[in-house]
Amino acid sequence: MNPVIECRGLTKRHGDLTRLDALDLTVQEGEVLALLGHNGAGKTTTMKLILGLISPSAGSLEVLGGAPDGPHAETLRRHLGYLPENVSFYEQLSGREVLDYFARLKRIDRRQVDVLLEKVGLGHAAKRRVKTYSKGMRQRLGLAQALLGEPRLLLLDEPTTGLDPAATRDFYETVRELRERGCTVLLSSHVLPGVEPYIDRALILGAGRRLALGSLEELRHEASLPLTIRAKGRWPGVDWSAGWDDTRIAPRYLNGSALELGVHPSAKMSALRRLTGTPGVEDIDVLPPTLEHLYAHFSAPVAAASSTSDQRGTP
Amino acid sequence: MNTTFIVARKEFQDGLRNRWVLAIALILAALAVGIAWFGAAASGGMGFTSLATTVVSLSTLAVFLIPLIALLLAYDAVVGEQESGTLLLLLTYPLSRTSLLLGKFLGHGLILGAATALGFGIAGVVIAFAADGVVLGDLIASLGLLILSSVLLGWVFIAFAYLISVWVTEKARAAGLALGVWFLFVLVFDLGLLALLVSVQSGADWLPWLLLLNPTDGFRLINMVGFESAQAYTGVTAIAQNTAFHAGWLLLILVGWIVAPLGLAILRFRHHSA
Numbered sequence: 001m002n003p004v005i006e007c008r009g010l011t012k013r014h015g016d017l018t019r020l021d022a023l024d025l026t027v028q029e030g031e032v033l034a035l036l037g038h039n040g041a042g043k044t045t046t047m048k049l050i051l052g053l054i055s056p057s058a059g060s061l062e063v064l065g066g067a068p069d070g071p072h073a074e075t076l077r078r079h080l081g082y083l084p085e086n087v088s089f090y091e092q093l094s095g096r097e098v099l100d101y102f103a104r105l106k107r108i109d110r111r112q113v114d115v116l117l118e119k120v121g122l123g124h125a126a127k128r129r130v131k132t133y134s135k136g137m138r139q140r141l142g143l144a145q146a147l148l149g150e151p152r153l154l155l156l157d158e159p160t161t162g163l164d165p166a167a168t169r170d171f172y173e174t175v176r177e178l179r180e181r182g183c184t185v186l187l188s189s190h191v192l193p194g195v196e197p198y199i200d201r202a203l204i205l206g207a208g209r210r211l212a213l214g215s216l217e218e219l220r221h222e223a224s225l226p227l228t229i230r231a232k233g234r235w236p237g238v239d240w241s242a243g244w245d246d247t248r249i250a251p252r253y254l255n256g257s258a259l260e261l262g263v264h265p266s267a268k269m270s271a272l273r274r275l276t277g278t279p280g281v282e283d284i285d286v287l288p289p290t291l292e293h294l295y296a297h298f299s300a301p302v303a304a305a306s307s308t309s310d311q312r313g314t315p
Numbered sequence: 316m317n318t319t320f321i322v323a324r325k326e327f328q329d330g331l332r333n334r335w336v337l338a339i340a341l342i343l344a345a346l347a348v349g350i351a352w353f354g355a356a357a358s359g360g361m362g363f364t365s366l367a368t369t370v371v372s373l374s375t376l377a378v379f380l381i382p383l384i385a386l387l388l389a390y391d392a393v394v395g396e397q398e399s400g401t402l403l404l405l406l407t408y409p410l411s412r413t414s415l416l417l418g419k420f421l422g423h424g425l426i427l428g429a430a431t432a433l434g435f436g437i438a439g440v441v442i443a444f445a446a447d448g449v450v451l452g453d454l455i456a457s458l459g460l461l462i463l464s465s466v467l468l469g470w471v472f473i474a475f476a477y478l479i480s481v482w483v484t485e486k487a488r489a490a491g492l493a494l495g496v497w498f499l500f501v502l503v504f505d506l507g508l509l510a511l512l513v514s515v516q517s518g519a520d521w522l523p524w525l526l527l528l529n530p531t532d533g534f535r536l537i538n539m540v541g542f543e544s545a546q547a548y549t550g551v552t553a554i555a556q557n558t559a560f561h562a563g564w565l566l567l568i569l570v571g572w573i574v575a576p577l578g579l580a581i582l583r584f585r586h587h588s589a
Contacts, residue, residue, distance in 0.1 A: 053406055093328065105318060145404070
């Protein structure tokens with residue numbers, strides 16, 4: 001498979017500020033990659049570089065087989081969908097007119113307009129002016145715009161901002177469909193819990209540098225954060241706070257009928273063995289560290305450093 | 316369809332939706348009919364006086380209103396889209412910056428053109444029906460020239476508005492600068508010229524040429540040419556009465572006043588950071 005995005009030592013400097021520092025990244029076709037990071041971590045800069053809106057200061061970048069800021073841009077842009085972070089469309093036009101305008105500019109079949117409006121759940125509001133739309137409706141209009149022309153690469157900057165949980169789920173289902181068709185998706189988000197099941201890999205950025213890159217499994221392995229094991233039941237006379245033959249198991253919370261343990265991944269089985277061997281334990285939950293925990297783990301050193309040094313500008 | 320026309324079509328649609336076209340046309344028509352009707356008020360009379368007086372009065376009205384309308388219409392063309400985020404999005408579309416700006420110019424130009432033609436056209440129809448002693452051919456010729464030169468004047472200021480719009484990063488600043496440009500060309504320039512005229516006693520045959528440095532004076536000259544009797548009402552442009560400024564050349568100079576700022580705006584926009 002050809003990589004859709006390939007960058008080596010990609011760097012963007014802006015005056016004294018280094019927005020992005022020597023990023024190496026290869027994204028394959030049909031992959032869903034989450035870009036995670038604080039404000040100013042370099043997420044938007046990365047997206048703008050990939051879109052060809054800005055040119056790299058150093059390093060190489062190829063998107064769909066060419067540099068996005070050169071003559072290749074013209075062809076590239078027809079296969080690209082982008083949803084900017086803050087966009088408010090032409091208020092005086094109706095949703096359909098807005099989408100129609102963008103469809104014309106992208107030179108695609110305008111029959112897609114109604115199909116897409118229906119798909120994002122704006123079919124009933126297609127003829128209303130954007131002025132009357134709620135924030136969630138505007139965001140969905142933006143999504144429909146990004147989906148115009150069946151893009152091969154989709155870049156979504158904070159796509160679920162302003163969406164209610166049901167709409168967020170619908171949105172991620174759309175992302176899943178797109179991936180099955182072979183579309184590559186890059187999305188940045190700070191709403192982490194919803195995004196987990198739908199991404200293949202995550203790229204964690206901090207202060208312009210790549211802090212971690214990998215699938216959730218790889219990130220968990222790399223971080224080796226403790227698992228959480230919860231148990232429920234009735235266990236008169238059992239002292240859970242002691243008696244673990246392993247230092248990698250730490251009881252966190254206990255009372256007469258509930259127990260929570262922080263367990264290093266390699267000690268999972270020994271903890272489970274004792275729990276299952278104890279009469280009275282009725283239920284056991286094993287919770288691997290979530291993306292949120294991983295994100296906090298990887299970005300903690302940078303967050304600590306940037307809170308002591310000067311505040312960095314947002315990209 | 317060419318991307319320039321796609322953008323132009325959308326801008327025009329937006330202009331219709333905002334009721335810009337309607338508002339401009341109605342204001343121009345109402346004021347123009349008013350001027351035609353009360354043109355003789357200064358001499359104590361009522362009713363239509365003469366075609367010359369009316370057209371010169373109309374051009375005086377246009378010289379104030381058209382630049383203001385054009386600047387208001389177009390000052391946020393780029394900076395407004397930048398603030399709402401759509402500019403960033405448009406730049407990721409297969410669309411060059413030049414055709415984006417040209418498309419906007421075409422759209423805004425069409426809005427202003429349609430509204431001006433409609434506004435002054437209504438006034439013309441009212442005059443043709445209601446006033447006595449007007450030769451229809453003369454009316455059409457002088458109103459036609461007024462409409463043509465008004466539209467060109469409007470386009471000049473749309474081009475100025477774009478130049479402002481690509482230069483600044485805030486809408487409020489663009490609005491302030493647009494008002495400044497209006498103030499400079501419509502009011503301050505003529506005052507300065509007047510002061511110069513008074514201080515230079517005689518032999519300043521180069522003074523009329525200074526009028527060409529201001530598109531609004533070019534516009535006034537166009538509508539004054541051919542109305543010898545009306546030159547008393549034309550203010551500072553009267554200094555040009557002995558100079559043979561031909562209407563055709565003046566129109567060409569107005570076109571130059573469109574091309575120069577628009578070209579600069581395009582150049583600047585192409586190096587605009589995203």
